Amino acid sequence: MAKYLLLIHGDEREWAAMSAQERQELDEGHRAFVAAAGAAVLDARELEPASVATTLRADPAGRPTATDGPFLETKEAVGGYYLVEAGDLDEVMGLAARLYEASAGHSGVEIRPVVDHG
Template sequence: MSQFIILIQGDANRWKTMSAQERDEIDTAHREFWQKAGDAVVASGELQGPETAVTVRRGDDGQPVAVDGPFTEAKEVVGGFYVIDVADREAAVALAAGLAEARHDHSGVQVQPLVDHSAG
């Protein structure tokens, strides 16, 4: 088995203005994801908006400093995630493809394997 992170990305402003029908479609797809994935889900969560984020990075004096926001150049932000433990990449992609965010024009779903540090 291998662990993968599924990052749900999208336009935060668009998420705030979604219709009830769009929100219901997304919620339904997440319930279906859980039913299909079952015990393969190791962790999951929906993130609060990017305006609540804090980024910690090196300050001018070399010490870590906290600044508001993710400050990414991209229009899309991460809105949620799943960590799953499945047989292979194809299984991870198949699960991710069932999420409504993979079908909407303002979002996407990234699937990436996690590095296993336990063998060292």
Template sequence: MKYMLLIYGDESCWTNDERLECMLESMRISDELQQQGKLISSDPLHSVTTATSLRIRNGHKQVTDGPFAETTEQLGGYYLIDVDNLDEAIAIAARLPPAKKGTIEIRPLFPKPQVGAEGLTDETAEPSA
């Protein structure tokens, strides 16, 4: 099952040395997951100050600088993993350094409907834990 691990934290809570160590440890974990065939993708994001938000309202684009909402924790990165179950996803998330200062949101990917010669088939059932 595929899960997205969304990394949230206060960007200002890390010293430069802590941020570097966090990145290096996260890269080691990524390499390990890659070797095990469990990592699909992972990357840190630039600061929330570089974000651009887009909304379409009544057919018109609204483009603004910054994140969608002001919060104390910002989305700072992600992991996309393919593991057996939620327990395994939680175990991986618990190893990630940002979990010590922020939050890791673990969400299963919703399967896309399959399109075949017969049309759509329903493979969009809710995932089981």
């Protein structure tokens, strides 16, 4: 079994402006995902908005320098993640398709295999 990180990203303004019905659909999608994945979900979290993020990058002298917010200037930000264990990518994609963000026009789900150094 391999581990996969599902990064949920989207437009934070769209998430904040969601109607009660849209919020319910989003929540139902996450419940369906967790129910289908069961024990395969190793961890999951919603993240605070990108506006409270801090990014460390090297300055010209190679010293870490902190800046507010994410590094990239983009309207999309990572809003949460799932760490899952699955037999293959097709299995993970089938599960991730249950998430609201996979079919909403203002968001998406990035699936990344986790490197096993063991």
